[in-house]
Amino acid sequence: MGVMKRMSGILQAKTNKLLDKAEDPRESLDLSYQKLLENLQKVRRSVADVTTAKKRIELQATQLQGQADKLQQQAKDALAQNREDLAREALARRAALAPQLAELQTQHQQVAAQEQKLIATAQNLQTQVDAFRTKKETMKATYTAAEAQTKIGEAVSGISESMGDAGMSVQRAQDKIDAMQARAGAMDELLASGALTDLTNPVDDIQTQLDQVSSSNTVDTELAALKAELGTAAPAQLGTAEPAPSPTESGEASA
């Protein structure tokens, strides 16, 4: 049997379970409606969870970007005070933040897409709840128990199938959020430790050298750009230039 037919069987199996519970098919209408309401609430909770996860990622990205900006400023300050070594160190750490920021961006896109899908699922379910509330009463009034078997069975199958779909969507979103939470927790620890960004902290020499190897190209390019921006053409001329006092407080860099 083909995949698409088997997938349909999976959703039908859920339908049968629901129908088996009701002795009178008309009871299955109320049961379905009840399940539909529960489902809608589950999806809404899931939307709230996804939104929370998205906000957490946004917060982390803002923090990281802030630290990247701070390091950029520190590099500028260090260079203005002729401390190329410190400027290089600051730029190296800033470069190390780039992959983390990129990772957060990817996560943000994923979680936003997830949020959109769940919101659409919630809207569809809401439409079904509203329509089914009236429809089930009409069906109960129209059909006798004997007639109801087929007609109601069809409607309940349809309802049950979309609940199966919604249930799977919620489960899927939840799995993704769980994985994301674990990564977000690790990122929070990294941010809290300041290991990546605090220039006043002496860091492991070997790690610094390793970082510099991987990011030396970027650093050289950015160093050149900064020099150009400050109008310091060649390092040899730095000594002859007027020592310009830094306009900002830069105790860390000049210490």
Next chain:
Amino acid sequence: MIVRILGDGQFDVAEADRAGLHALEEALDAAVEGDDEEVFAAALAAAVAEVRRVGTELPADSFTASDRVLPFDDATLAETKELLAGPGGDER
């Protein structure tokens, strides 16, 4: 024929369009039997696109059971295999 795309909605595919979809369905079956995520992703994307292209989306309050169901449009091969191995999915 009513086709559901998980996490998306239901589409009515007309008799005339079934042949085209059938070919894509067979490609999807072959991809699920295989072990290549990329091949599967391409087969799934093609089937999903075809259903959306030729199908008429049913309103959310249509309460109709589907004849065919497609996985989530971004489902992985591993995820799909797991789903098919679950309750109701093992009857071939």
